[in-house]
Amino acid sequence: DAGVIQSPRHEVTEMGQEVTLRCKPISGHDYLFWYRQTMMRGLELLIYFNNNVPIDDSGMPEDRFSAKMPNASFSTLKIQPSEPRDSAVYFCASSLVGAAYGYTFGSGTRLTVV
Amino acid sequence: GESVGLHLPTLSVQEGDNSIINCAYSNSASDYFIWYKQESGKGPQFIIDIRSNMDKRQGQRVTVLLNKTVKHLSLQIAATQPGDSAVYFCADHSGGYQKVTFGTGTKLQVIP
Numbered sequence: 001d002a003g004v005i006q007s008p009r010h011e012v013t014e015m016g017q018e019v020t021l022r023c024k025p026i027s028g029h030d031y032l033f034w035y036r037q038t039m040m041r042g043l044e045l046l047i048y049f050n051n052n053v054p055i056d057d058s059g060m061p062e063d064r065f066s067a068k069m070p071n072a073s074f075s076t077l078k079i080q081p082s083e084p085r086d087s088a089v090y091f092c093a094s095s096l097v098g099a100a101y102g103y104t105f106g107s108g109t110r111l112t113v114v
Numbered sequence: 115g116e117s118v119g120l121h122l123p124t125l126s127v128q129e130g131d132n133s134i135i136n137c138a139y140s141n142s143a144s145d146y147f148i149w150y151k152q153e154s155g156k157g158p159q160f161i162i163d164i165r166s167n168m169d170k171r172q173g174q175r176v177t178v179l180l181n182k183t184v185k186h187l188s189l190q191i192a193a194t195q196p197g198d199s200a201v202y203f204c205a206d207h208s209g210g211y212q213k214v215t216f217g218t219g220t221k222l223q224v225i226p
Binding site for chain 1: 148150155156157158159160163203214216217218219
């Protein structure tokens, strides 16, 4: 298995532009999580899905952030419009049966908003 | 004023020595704990886990100890190697929620 695949690895965009981050979870995993990592706040959970359904989005910073999971093999995190304070590394993780066996993280997308 | 970044505690260890990384958690209802290792430019990687009904669990070169009385978790790495250099995070899970809370992390530097 190729693991959790995220794209792009790096994204540089101008303030105000729309940004879409993509994630392909491990086949068969029924939970998908989006995390954001910054030096200021460490790892923060943004949202998670179970069987493609959003369960908890309380970590999503504001309405500029949205996430979808149209099927079991694909999820997106969109920021519109982007702001410099959104600059961070965004990780996607998937797991089987929630947290019970630990998460498998992707390599992350480093987002820079200038 | 300008905000400062999170300053990670750093543990420097001589190659071949044992490392002990500590973590405190706050939720007495946490029932499952995990240690992750994050190398530069990569996502966190699962190392070892322990359930709240245990106080010790061993893996290959790693041991996790859990003290529920003082809400403390530790990760012991035997014979530390340069490849162990990374940031280590503890994470805890509370029953009923399919998400974990990550600690701030400890940076381990192995001195050759």
